[in-house]
Amino acid sequence: MTVQQEIIPKYAHTSGQTRLAYTPDGRFLLTVGTNRLVRRFTVDSADEPATVEHHEGDILGITASDKHYATCSEDGTAALFDVGSNELVGLLSRQALPLREATFSRDGEWVALAGDDTAVRLINAAEPTRTRVLRGHRQGVKHVSFHPTDTLVTTSSTDGAVRVYNVAAEPPELVRTLDGVTAATEPADETCTRAVWHPDGRAFAVQTKSRDVLVIARAGWTTEGAFTSGHTAAITDLAWSPNGAYLATAGADGRIVLWATRTQQAVATHEFRNVVCVGWHPAANTLAFTTNQGQLYVLDGFVPAAAAAATPAHGKITYPAPIKDDEDYAAAAEYTKAARARAHAGARARPASDDESDGGWIEDDDGAGYARAAKRQAAEDERAAKRQAVAPPRPAAFQPGSTPWQNGRRYLALNTVGYVWAVDQDTHHTVTVSFFDRGANREYHFTDHFLYDKACLGEDAALFANGGPDGSSQLFFRHHASLAGSWDTAFDGETVEAIALAETAVVACTSRGYVRVLDRAGTPLRVWRQAASPVVCLAAAGDVLLSVRAPPAGGLTYSLDNVASDATLQRDQVLDVAPGSRVESVLFSAEGDPYMLDSDGVLLVLVHWQQPGQARWVPVLDTRTVGQAGDHFWPLGVAGERFSCIVLRNGERQPYIPLPVAAEIELAVPVHGSARARGDASGDAADRRRLEAAHVSGAVALALAGPDPARELALDKTLLQLFQLACRAGRDAGALGLARLVRTPAALAAASKIALRYDLSALAAKVQLVHEARM
Numbered sequence: 001m002t003v004q005q006e007i008i009p010k011y012a013h014t015s016g017q018t019r020l021a022y023t024p025d026g027r028f029l030l031t032v033g034t035n036r037l038v039r040r041f042t043v044d045s046a047d048e049p050a051t052v053e054h055h056e057g058d059i060l061g062i063t064a065s066d067k068h069y070a071t072c073s074e075d076g077t078a079a080l081f082d083v084g085s086n087e088l089v090g091l092l093s094r095q096a097l098p099l100r101e102a103t104f105s106r107d108g109e110w111v112a113l114a115g116d117d118t119a120v121r122l123i124n125a126a127e128p129t130r131t132r133v134l135r136g137h138r139q140g141v142k143h144v145s146f147h148p149t150d151t152l153v154t155t156s157s158t159d160g161a162v163r164v165y166n167v168a169a170e171p172p173e174l175v176r177t178l179d180g181v182t183a184a185t186e187p188a189d190e191t192c193t194r195a196v197w198h199p200d201g202r203a204f205a206v207q208t209k210s211r212d213v214l215v216i217a218r219a220g221w222t223t224e225g226a227f228t229s230g231h232t233a234a235i236t237d238l239a240w241s242p243n244g245a246y247l248a249t250a251g252a253d254g255r256i257v258l259w260a261t262r263t264q265q266a267v268a269t270h271e272f273r274n275v276v277c278v279g280w281h282p283a284a285n286t287l288a289f290t291t292n293q294g295q296l297y298v299l300d301g302f303v304p305a306a307a308a309a310a311t312p313a314h315g316k317i318t319y320p321a322p323i324k325d326d327e328d329y330a331a332a333a334e335y336t337k338a339a340r341a342r343a344h345a346g347a348r349a350r351p352a353s354d355d356e357s358d359g360g361w362i363e364d365d366d367g368a369g370y371a372r373a374a375k376r377q378a379a380e381d382e383r384a385a386k387r388q389a390v391a392p393p394r395p396a397a398f399q400p401g402s403t404p405w406q407n408g409r410r411y412l413a414l415n416t417v418g419y420v421w422a423v424d425q426d427t428h429h430t431v432t433v434s435f436f437d438r439g440a441n442r443e444y445h446f447t448d449h450f451l452y453d454k455a456c457l458g459e460d461a462a463l464f465a466n467g468g469p470d471g472s473s474q475l476f477f478r479h480h481a482s483l484a485g486s487w488d489t490a491f492d493g494e495t496v497e498a499i500a501l502a503e504t505a506v507v508a509c510t511s512r513g514y515v516r517v518l519d520r521a522g523t524p525l526r527v528w529r530q531a532a533s534p535v536v537c538l539a540a541a542g543d544v545l546l547s548v549r550a551p552p553a554g555g556l557t558y559s560l561d562n563v564a565s566d567a568t569l570q571r572d573q574v575l576d577v578a579p580g581s582r583v584e585s586v587l588f589s590a591e592g593d594p595y596m597l598d599s600d601g602v603l604l605v606l607v608h609w610q611q612p613g614q615a616r617w618v619p620v621l622d623t624r625t626v627g628q629a630g631d632h633f634w635p636l637g638v639a640g641e642r643f644s645c646i647v648l649r650n651g652e653r654q655p656y657i658p659l660p661v662a663a664e665i666e667l668a669v670p671v672h673g674s675a676r677a678r679g680d681a682s683g684d685a686a687d688r689r690r691l692e693a694a695h696v697s698g699a700v701a702l703a704l705a706g707p708d709p710a711r712e713l714a715l716d717k718t719l720l721q722l723f724q725l726a727c728r729a730g731r732d733a734g735a736l737g738l739a740r741l742v743r744t745p746a747a748l749a750a751a752s753k754i755a756l757r758y759d760l761s762a763l764a765a766k767v768q769l770v771h772e773a774r775m
Helices: 305-310 327-344 370-390 683-705 709-728 732-741 745-757 761-774
Strands: 019-022 028-032 037-042 050-053 059-064 068-073 077-082 088-094 099-104 110-115 120-124 131-134 141-146 152-157 162-166 173-178 203-207 213-217 223-227 235-240 246-251 255-260 265-271 275-280 286-291 295-300 409-414 418-424 429-435 444-448 454-457 461-465 473-479 487-491 496-501 505-510 514-519 524-529 535-541 544-549 557-562 567-574 583-588 594-598 602-607 616-622 632-639 642-648 662-666
Touching: 019 059, 019 275, 019 286, 028 059, 028 295, 037 059, 068 099, 068 110, 077 099, 077 110, 088 110, 088 120, 099 141, 110 141, 120 152, 203 223, 203 235, 246 275, 418 454, 454 496, 461 496, 473 496, 473 505, 496 535, 505 535, 535 583, 544 583, 583 632, 594 632, 602 632, 709 732, 709 745, 732 745, 732 761, 745 761
Parallel strands: 059 099, 235 275, 409 454
Antiparallel strands: 019 028, 028 037, 037 050, 059 068, 068 077, 077 088, 099 110, 110 120, 120 131, 141 152, 152 162, 162 173, 203 213, 213 223, 235 246, 246 255, 255 265, 275 286, 286 295, 409 418, 418 429, 429 444, 454 461, 461 473, 473 487, 496 505, 505 514, 514 524, 535 544, 544 557, 557 567, 583 594, 594 602, 602 616, 632 642, 642 662
């Protein structure tokens, strides 16, 4: 069906090659051309575009992220600009040969640059000195594109070869070379040979020598579909709609063809000549395109109304990449969104997100297996409900620092060292390990075919484990610096439910009730069984292991063991959790002391834990008294007198990706409750509460660290401040009680002088008696 709309073009550039890019938020439309200008149009605005002039040669490519846009030029330079201000941020690259294409990774971290040189370079936008090079091309490279997860990069050379690189590896590795898939072209030829990934990441589309569009599946790199007979001349550009439901192709025959992904049939044809670049608006039924005459067109309602009503071009993914015999994928996709969290997220319960409540991200618009998958899942849910009704309830096992799946991503570990996050790729995961101190360790990635759902992050290594649905598990230990010395092992017939990484050993608790301890070389050291009380979570620091368990009688218990010396410090002690509350995390401070955060937002420390039978949990911070009402605090760690955390607002309960900025909160023991709740936050009362909290914090610190002259001096200083407040208020008895808590003779002498300053001679005499008794 031929559709023609009368639209007035905008003359953005002079005749010659032009390129365009939308910003991911759809706010701006950017164009470049041979007049060496960048035009930034504000979408849905009649204002004149902002203009930037920087390059000395024709601008051949442009790409945009949320914060920046990058351009590349015939003069061999690539530049980075701030998308909001249009200011030049800096030069990304300079080389002797022309650069013909620039492409941002989806996360906006890397810019891929391709040109007449045989090497493709990935430049870090934040640190341009960080580069990665993709080698192995026989001729210059016309196009480069990122996989939706940023783990793969495809390149198209002028010799007609398409190459696939795994950029999650270090260094990047060539995965596949597809020779002869597309036509050989000259560098400046308008024919598009770009490999364009479908949004679901399972396949890419590329033009063939016969002017058709092939669909190449990532699994096996085989041809799985084709869009045929749409053009009588070379295709100059092609692009998937944001949700993958449609494909738009522009040709030198003067046609723009709209294809339905599901049927690979043309939905509409538009007659526009000289089109060389097309781009979909991220959140509207709009296609923008430019011509080699320097014109810019913006075509609203590109998908006809009848088709758009049934299948829009944006929003959630409505149809997967066109792969033959795809019923298994439909079931897998349904399972991924509706049940994978239960299958490989440690059985940690989570509410369904908005896009899961209606059956997942693939609509059953043709009945091809989706309904069957839903029925299978419903049957499994029913069986699980019956099992739960019979079995006594107990807290679900969880890994401290981990989050549930959200939009196909989750954190596996999150602490003061850094964070480990995974991206769901249906058949596998991509795992990234990042560090807060980039000088100590370098970020790395790997492809995870074992679907690890647990991780521990240490300063020099990481530990991973999965809870396989077949009743077996895999344990993987990896050093940050290199793969040398890394190892993995399998547990047949056992599912790993919790793991911990100690200084000299790793610990794994399994579904058979076994506690397995291995050294850091993977050699088993010892194993014992504790099946009566299933594990809830583990944490370790140094060689001390803290394990929390759920005994059959209910409640929670904790134990402390030294995994190096095989000594028990505390055994099956009651974990003091308030009624109606639960444990949200357990962790160790930088000083090596056990801490616990409950769902009420109370942070507690275990004092006297080195003495069997003497340990007790002391609250050191009530997070409800800080920040704003409704804030949630995700723990990272404790160091000294400060609690490091992620502050989540607006009802958020887990940190999102990318990671928000961490905050540090000073510990304050809840001595008299919340000042905000009491409505009394001024004057001496507030000062007294603050000082008393500081005094108790100091006492807790002494209990943890033992005698320390510096800490004792700080504690006495706090007590003298409290003593002075009591004298000012005429509270002789309270002041005398504080004097008895003073530790040093010099502080007692100072207390006596303070009492005399307030004309409290009787109190000064009593303080002097305390001093003499000490002497």
